Every structure is written in structure tokens, then in C-alpha cells.
Amino acid sequence: MQGGRGDREMTDRYIVGVDLGGTSINVGVLPYAGGRVLGMRSLPTEPQRGAKFVVDRMIELIRAAMKDARREGAIPDDGFIGIGIGSPGPLDRRTGTVLETPNLGWRNFPLRDLIANAIGLEAVLDNDANCAALGEFWQGAARHVRHLVGVTLGTGIGGGIVVDGRVFHGASDLAGEIGHMTIDSTGRKCNCGNYGCLEAYASGPAIAARAVEGLEANGNSLLPALVEGDLTRVTAETVYEAIVAGDLYAREVMRETANFLGTGLANLINLMNPEMIVISGGVTRAGGHLLGPLRTEVRRRAFRGGFESCEIVTSELGGMAGVVGAVATYKVERCGGL
Amino acid sequence: MQGGRGDREMTDRYIVGVDLGGTSINVGVLPYAGGRVLGMRSLPTEPQRGAKFVVDRMIELIRAAMKDARREGAIPDDGFIGIGIGSPGPLDRRTGTVLETPNLGWRNFPLRDLIANAIGLEAVLDNDANCAALGEFWQGAARHVRHLVGVTLGTGIGGGIVVDGRVFHGASDLAGEIGHMTIDSTGRKCNCGNYGCLEAYASGPAIAARAVEGLEANGNSLLPALVEGDLTRVTAETVYEAIVAGDLYAREVMRETANFLGTGLANLINLMNPEMIVISGGVTRAGGHLLGPLRTEVRRRAFRGGFESCEIVTSELGGMAGVVGAVATYKVERCGGL
Structure with missing residues (x-):
């Protein structure tokens, strides 16, 4: 000090x-x-x-x-x-x-x-x-790690880059806006006005929106019952509840979420080559349903050396x-x- | 020292x-x-x-x-x-x-x-x-800039991140692989094995490949004449020559290239918020045909503050x-x- x-x-x-x-x-x-x-x-x-x-x-x-x-x-x-x-x-x-x-x-x-x-x-x-x-x-999953990126999954998707014990802020305090990385240049419209942002696929509201959109073709899903038929009430939490109840469609929605997120994290790895990525937010409650396919997708897309030198973990500090x-x-x- | x-x-x-x-x-x-x-x-x-x-x-x-x-x-x-x-x-x-x-x-x-x-x-x-x-x-376009990203456009697309006068190497010397950032998760296959990498759209060979693919629907283009009908000889250089000769189709190919590249640079800006991006490589010879639409696309996709605090320039040192x-x-x- x-x-x-x-x-x-x-x-x-x-x-x-x-x-x-x-x-x-x-x-x-x-x-x-x-x-x-x-x-x-x-x-x-x-x-x-x-x-x-x-x-x-x-x-x-x-x-x-x-x-x-x-x-x-x-x-x-x-x-x-x-x-x-x-x-x-x-x-x-x-x-x-x-x-x-x-x-x-x-x-x-x-x-x-x-x-x-x-x-x-x-x-x-x-x-x-x-x-x-x-x-x-300082006190969580990345103690003793020199270079990490934190990714917060919630209403939006945020990011924080830490290098040698300090936040990397960039030229005007805007570095780390991982949620607004384009992963599909002609894709879904994002709240920021851009198209194909990671946040438009993997934020809480985006997960819910994709789940509802696919319901028509997946009539057996438990999701409508969980919200008493009022689909406006579907949230990422509901999707998680449906997974716990054994709903295969909800599991598929989470697998797709993992793929989108994996694309974003692979981009992070190829660009910044961090030692660790710490994921936090409610969606991480999906546990292996998210982290398993997420790691698979990152491995598929990132450079091998970058993937192998990067631990992908969930937050230790949580809330x-x-x-x-x-x-x-x-x-x-x-x-x-x- | x-x-x-x-x-x-x-x-x-x-x-x-x-x-x-x-x-x-x-x-x-x-x-x-x-x-x-x-x-x-x-x-x-x-x-x-x-x-x-x-x-x-x-x-x-x-x-x-x-x-x-x-x-x-x-x-x-x-x-x-x-x-x-x-x-x-x-x-x-x-x-x-x-x-x-x-x-x-x-x-x-x-x-x-x-x-x-x-x-x-x-x-x-x-x-x-x-x-x-x-x-x-040290001696080029980014003198006195604290935080820059260099992007080299050639057979591949490379990147180098400089912060406070030092290269940012990451955990295992792999940071800066901008060419293998996914910009379209279901897009073109890249040499690295991944799909939708920036390099698969905007490297020299990718520009040539896209130009040839679109020729059938653009019969008036000068491109075939410039390679005496042997389309395997089309390179990014040929596309540039056609632009100079007034070919509208070649100009459109370069505009699309600028859009893809702009998506990649916007991702860079949202993630790293650099003061400057220095672009180098043969493709920069296209000058305003590349840089004009490139800046437009970056403005469209990046956060305003990040775009406004980032100069996008071409290399001063060239070769x-x-x-x-x-x-x-x-x-x-x-x-x-x-």
C-alpha cells in the first residue's frame, strides 16, 4: 500500500x-x-x-x-x-x-x-x-490470479477486467462491456440498438424471450404450466425451475444459452488470454446444465493454448x-x- | 530505462x-x-x-x-x-x-x-x-497514445495490444488474436477450424473468396477480365485494382469487408476501450473505400463513448x-x- x-x-x-x-x-x-x-x-x-x-x-x-x-x-x-x-x-x-x-x-x-x-x-x-x-x-475465486475477467449475468451482461490487481478501465472507463460484443452480426436486436450482441442471447430476459419463442414447436414443455399459462411471466428463473423438474425443452434452451455464452467467452480468451473467467449471476444456478456445454463450446471456438490456460469458474462471493x-x-x- | x-x-x-x-x-x-x-x-x-x-x-x-x-x-x-x-x-x-x-x-x-x-x-x-x-x-501513428490496439490485415488477421508502452501478452502469450474473434457464430468456416471468425471474412484470401462467390450474380464486374478469366487468380489486390478502375461490384465487396471489420473493431472497442486502433496491411491501400464504411459500421455498433474516444487510423510505418x-x-x- x-x-x-x-x-x-x-x-x-x-x-x-x-x-x-x-x-x-x-x-x-x-x-x-x-x-x-x-x-x-x-x-x-x-x-x-x-x-x-x-x-x-x-x-x-x-x-x-x-x-x-x-x-x-x-x-x-x-x-x-x-x-x-x-x-x-x-x-x-x-x-x-x-x-x-x-x-x-x-x-x-x-x-x-x-x-x-x-x-x-x-x-x-x-x-x-x-x-x-x-x-x-481480492477475496473470492480469483485470489492469486494475475489476470482475470469477471462476467456478470443478469438483466444485462457486464464484464470487468482485472490485471495485476487493478481494474483495466481503458481510455474512457468503458472497457469490459462484454455484453455488447457482437457474436452474430445479423442477429437479434439488442436494447443498446445494435444487432447480435451477446446480451441479446444470454441475459436473463433474453433467455426468457428465446424460451417463449420456441414454445410453439415444443408443446410438451412444462414452462406454460409453471407460469399458469401467462407466458409474459416466464423468466430465466422459470427456465431453471423447469430444468429441475426434468423439462427437456428448458434444458435445450439452457444448452443454447451456453453456446452463445461460450462464443462470447471464446472471443474473450482469444483477445485477452486471461488466466481465469469468473461467472456470476442468477443463471449460474443452472450449474452443470450451463457450465458443461459452456466449456465444450469455448473449447470448440478458442485457441487451444488460450482455452487450456484459462479456468472458467463460478463466483465464490455470489451476492x-x-x-x-x-x-x-x-x-x-x-x-x-x- | x-x-x-x-x-x-x-x-x-x-x-x-x-x-x-x-x-x-x-x-x-x-x-x-x-x-x-x-x-x-x-x-x-x-x-x-x-x-x-x-x-x-x-x-x-x-x-x-x-x-x-x-x-x-x-x-x-x-x-x-x-x-x-x-x-x-x-x-x-x-x-x-x-x-x-x-x-x-x-x-x-x-x-x-x-x-x-x-x-x-x-x-x-x-x-x-x-x-x-x-x-x-514507439515511432509511428500511436506515439504518445497510452493504450492502442494494432490490427494487421493480410493472409491472416493479427492483433497486438499495447498498454502503457508494453505489449499485453495475457496468461500464455496468446492475447490479441483478433482474427479469431467470432462475429457470426453460424458463419463461414475459418482455417482455424472455428466458424464465423473475423479472419474468415476480412483477410486477403477471404476478401478474394467472397468476391469470386458473388460474381455469378454480378456479371458486369471487371474482375474476371483483370485475371484473364482465371478466377483462381483473384486476390484482394485484384479487388482493389477493380475499385480503382471504377468497378461497382468490387466497391461493394470492399464495403462488405468494411462492415465485417467494423463489427470486429466495435467488439474491440466495447471490450478494451482503446485510445487508438492502428490498421496495417495491403488492404488499407483501398483507403476511403475501406475506412469510410468501416468507421460508419464501428459507430453503429460500438458504445458512443468508446467510439468517440478511439481514433481509427492506418499505419504510419507501413512495411x-x-x-x-x-x-x-x-x-x-x-x-x-x-
């Missing part, structure tokens, strides 16, 4: 991690040196109630988490050094501004300083997928990756490294 | 650069501090005559280039500090071994040490596309990029940086 304080002085210091998602806000506290998350708190984001509501809720959660952590960890009042915030992007790290988030409806929103001023602690802001990848490097990674981001940005 | 010698001592030192390609071998000498290439020599590779022939020819060219450079630059006999070699890959930089080159027919070939021992100078080996990208950073870049590679590997 290259910050202004010595390591010894830092050992009794704590950092707040905030994970802002489209669905929920998670907040926790970690010791400077890492370890167990203290004071973990979570509430729904409810973005439809407006930006002020969301920010107030974040502040309320941070205060509550700090209070709980103080008690759990016997932390003195001046034991907190700062706040790391992971947010959907794209964003400007220098100014701490969220430039655009379709899921929250924000534009050019000065999130970092609103939080920092309300709490009275210095804050840093980074992309949620970047934070998750850095969290896996905690965002909070742990936000703390890690603060450490890297303000304390010189992990 | 962090090597064993002081900068002052290095100013009168020289490094040999070797650019081994499937078609020709180029060799030149550069001063440690950069500048004009001295003693430039070039001969066809003629790989069909065997590995020993090619290596002997490389050694002969290196000796001749050093002799000429000594005279041109008034270099003392002990003025040479080492040799940088750029070779088709994949290769193992640590052992200096070329692992596999379809174009040369080599496998596990200890190229670096054969050259180093014959000349009596230390040598380093890296991928030719990596060398070209580093050359553009010299390999030699200049091989010298740059030696400097980075053995002298601590450029």
Missing part, C-alpha cells in the same frame, strides 16, 4: 462497500485488510420512486450498516476511512458521475459526491461489474461480490492497491 | 530488428534512441525450402544489414547490443520457441536461440502483430512496422522500456 498512512495504522480501519443494482441496494463494511463483511444491509432499489428516493435509501443503509458494524466489530467512531460505490454504468470515475443507467433512468448524476457529503467520508465510484471482478480477485469489490475499489483507488 | 547500462552509454548503441513473415524477411538496424532504419535488407522467405534455409537466410540478412548499418551509421564493431525478432505465432517468449506457424510449417522451433547463437548477440522473440503494434507506439517493432520489443524486454 502506498497511501499516506502506514499499514499498521490501517489494520484497525474499515471501509464501507455499496453495491447499487437495478433491483437491490446492498451495503456492508470490511476491515482494511479484508475478512468478514460486517453490518450487511439490503433493501430493494425501487428506482421508479426517483433518484432522490434511491440516494436517500443508500444513505440510510450506509448509516445503518456502519452502526451495526461498529457494534459487531467494536469499531471506534473514527474507524471508517471511506466508501466504495459500485453502480451500473457507463460512468465517469474522475468526477464520480453516473453518465447513463437505463435501469435507473439516471443521466449525468453526481452520485459519488452526494453520498460522500451526506456521510462525511471520502468516496470512490466504479462500474458494478468492475467492482465484482475486483472483489473476486457479496459487489460489496466486497466496492471496498476493494476504494483500497486500490485511495490506498494504492490491495 | 532500467537496464544495466546508463542512458548516456546507450545513445551510441544499436539494435537489430528482424521481421519474419510468410512472404518476406525484413531486417534493419535502429539506434537505441530510435530514428531512421539503417541497413534495411529484404528477401523472400520461401518457406517451402525448409526451416534451415529460412534460418540461414535470416542470418545472412542480419549479417548484411549489420555490415551496411555499420558503414551508414559509422557504428563501431561493439555497437550492437541485441536482436529483436518478430515471427508468426503462437510462440513461447520465455523459451524463444515458435510453437506453430501454419504459414511456415514450423512446430516447436527454437528460432530465438538459433539466431542468437549464430550472430553472437542476445535475442528476444515476439509475435509479429505484437511487434507491429509496439512499433507504431517498416515489423522491423521497428522488433527493435522496440528488444528494448522493452531487455532494457526495461522504450
Whole structure:
């Protein structure tokens, strides 16, 4: 660490991690040196109630988490050094501004300083997928790995590139947008306006949409029954439930998902040759139904040497990756490294 | 520079650069501090005559280039500090071994040490596309750019990623294989065995193949006349000649090429967010016929912020990029940086 304080002085210091998602806000506290998350708190984001509501809720959660952590960890009042915030992007790290988030409806929103001023602690802001990848490097599946790519599968598909313990941000903080890699140049329309993006095939909503589209030709599927005939209610979760119930069609939908995702990961490997790819998000609950065909497709498409030197694993931190990674981001940005 | 010698001592030192390609071998000498290439020599590779022939020819060219450079630059006999070699890959930089080159027919070939021992100078080996990208950073189009990707368009499509003055090699020296990025997961078969690779659409041979395939439906094209009716002789060069002669079909083939390439570059931008992409190779002679529609397609597919922060330019070093870049590679590997 290259910050202004010595390591010894830092050992009794704590950092707040905030994970802002489209669905929920998670907040926790970690010791400077890492370890167990203290004071973990979570509430729904409810973005439809407006930006002020969301920010107030974040502040309320941070205060509550700090209070709980103080008690759990016997932390003195001046034991907190700062706040790391992971947010959907794209964003400007220098100014701490969220430039655009379709899921929250924000534009050019000065999130970092609103939080920092309300709490009275210095804050840093980074992309949620970047934070998750850095969290896996610090305390998760990618400990001791020099070069990893984290892939978050959810409403969208995000990515974070970590090289030598730091996030690779690129020229304008936009590196890692794996979800918007074209894998089929004349393919499905994506929310971003482009055609054939990975996200248009393998995000949660895309999996659900493909499942519903194929139902007509697969009359035996259990999917309609699982949503009481209301196909608008099919989600990636429903597809997973159908697989567990033995539905062959749902299994086939997941196999196709694995193929699309495998194409994207093979591109990643051929381009970046990482030591590890860490996949996170609800879809990973499909386990072997996803990972088996995924590895097969990556092996088929990537260079052999690149495939062989890349471990493909699922997240160890799960839902905690965002909070742990936000703390890690603060450490890297303000304390010189992990 | 962090090597064993002081900068002052290095100013009168020289490094040999070797650019081994499937078609020709180029060799030149550069001063440690950069500048004009001295003693430039070039001969066809003629790989069909065997590995020993090619290596002997490389050694002969290196000796001749050093002799000429000594005279041109008034270099003392002990003025040479080492040799940088750029070779088709994949290769193992640590052992200096070329692992596999379809174009040369080599496998596990200890190229670096054969050259180093014959000349009596230390040598380093890296991928030719990596060398070209580093050359553009050192003395070409990407001077003062922190983060660039070089794309070489030829018999294959190669890529080199440069970050903060160093090549990004990945876990096993395979990073940057842009040509084998899938852009159409059910598309054209590639030489690598995969389907829908960028190289299967936009390499020289792929451009020629697509041009010939579409001829039947485009009877007015000048292409058949340019090869005296022997369509096996159509090359990317022929397509370019037809464009110059005003052939609308050839122009359309180049526009399609630009679209495929644009999809690949948009993927690069969304994933790596570079400040600059430097394109090199014969196809860039098509100039605006390629670059105009290329930029349009990249704008259409990449994130706006990523597109706006990325200059897309053609090589400044042209055919010299390999030699200049091989010298740059030696400097980075053995002298601590450029």
C-alpha cells in the first residue's frame, strides 16, 4: 500500500462497500485488510420512486450498516476511512458521475459526491461489474490470479477486467462491456440498438424471450404450466425451475444459452488470454446444465493454448461480490492497491 | 530505462530488428534512441525450402544489414547490443520457441536461440502483430497514445495490444488474436477450424473468396477480365485494382469487408476501450473505400463513448512496422522500456 498512512495504522480501519443494482441496494463494511463483511444491509432499489428516493435509501443503509458494524466489530467512531460505490454504468470515475443507467433512468448524476457529503467520508465510484471482478480477485475465486475477467449475468451482461490487481478501465472507463460484443452480426436486436450482441442471447430476459419463442414447436414443455399459462411471466428463473423438474425443452434452451455464452467467452480468451473467467449471476444456478456445454463450446471456438490456460469458474462471493469489490475499489483507488 | 547500462552509454548503441513473415524477411538496424532504419535488407522467405534455409537466410540478412548499418551509421564493431525478432505465432517468449506457424510449417522451433547463437548477440522473440503494434507506439501513428490496439490485415488477421508502452501478452502469450474473434457464430468456416471468425471474412484470401462467390450474380464486374478469366487468380489486390478502375461490384465487396471489420473493431472497442486502433496491411491501400464504411459500421455498433474516444487510423510505418517493432520489443524486454 502506498497511501499516506502506514499499514499498521490501517489494520484497525474499515471501509464501507455499496453495491447499487437495478433491483437491490446492498451495503456492508470490511476491515482494511479484508475478512468478514460486517453490518450487511439490503433493501430493494425501487428506482421508479426517483433518484432522490434511491440516494436517500443508500444513505440510510450506509448509516445503518456502519452502526451495526461498529457494534459487531467494536469499531471506534473514527474507524471508517471511506466508501466504495459500485453502480451500473457507463460512468465517469474522475468526477464520480453516473453518465447513463437505463435501469435507473439516471443521466449525468453526481452520485459519488452526494453520498460522500451526506456521510462525511471520502468516496470512490466504479462500474458494478468492475467492482465484482475486483472483489473476486481480492477475496473470492480469483485470489492469486494475475489476470482475470469477471462476467456478470443478469438483466444485462457486464464484464470487468482485472490485471495485476487493478481494474483495466481503458481510455474512457468503458472497457469490459462484454455484453455488447457482437457474436452474430445479423442477429437479434439488442436494447443498446445494435444487432447480435451477446446480451441479446444470454441475459436473463433474453433467455426468457428465446424460451417463449420456441414454445410453439415444443408443446410438451412444462414452462406454460409453471407460469399458469401467462407466458409474459416466464423468466430465466422459470427456465431453471423447469430444468429441475426434468423439462427437456428448458434444458435445450439452457444448452443454447451456453453456446452463445461460450462464443462470447471464446472471443474473450482469444483477445485477452486471461488466466481465469469468473461467472456470476442468477443463471449460474443452472450449474452443470450451463457450465458443461459452456466449456465444450469455448473449447470448440478458442485457441487451444488460450482455452487450456484459462479456468472458467463460478463466483465464490455470489451476492457479496459487489460489496466486497466496492471496498476493494476504494483500497486500490485511495490506498494504492490491495 | 532500467537496464544495466546508463542512458548516456546507450545513445551510441544499436539494435537489430528482424521481421519474419510468410512472404518476406525484413531486417534493419535502429539506434537505441530510435530514428531512421539503417541497413534495411529484404528477401523472400520461401518457406517451402525448409526451416534451415529460412534460418540461414535470416542470418545472412542480419549479417548484411549489420555490415551496411555499420558503414551508414559509422557504428563501431561493439555497437550492437541485441536482436529483436518478430515471427508468426503462437510462440513461447520465455523459451524463444515458435510453437506453430501454419504459414511456415514450423512446430516447436527454437528460432530465438538459433539466431542468437549464430550472430553472437542476445535475442528476444515476439509475435509479429505484437511487434507491429509496439512499433507504431514507439515511432509511428500511436506515439504518445497510452493504450492502442494494432490490427494487421493480410493472409491472416493479427492483433497486438499495447498498454502503457508494453505489449499485453495475457496468461500464455496468446492475447490479441483478433482474427479469431467470432462475429457470426453460424458463419463461414475459418482455417482455424472455428466458424464465423473475423479472419474468415476480412483477410486477403477471404476478401478474394467472397468476391469470386458473388460474381455469378454480378456479371458486369471487371474482375474476371483483370485475371484473364482465371478466377483462381483473384486476390484482394485484384479487388482493389477493380475499385480503382471504377468497378461497382468490387466497391461493394470492399464495403462488405468494411462492415465485417467494423463489427470486429466495435467488439474491440466495447471490450478494451482503446485510445487508438492502428490498421496495417495491403488492404488499407483501398483507403476511403475501406475506412469510410468501416468507421460508419464501428459507430453503429460500438458504445458512443468508446467510439468517440478511439481514433481509427492506418499505419504510419507501413512495411517498416515489423522491423521497428522488433527493435522496440528488444528494448522493452531487455532494457526495461522504450
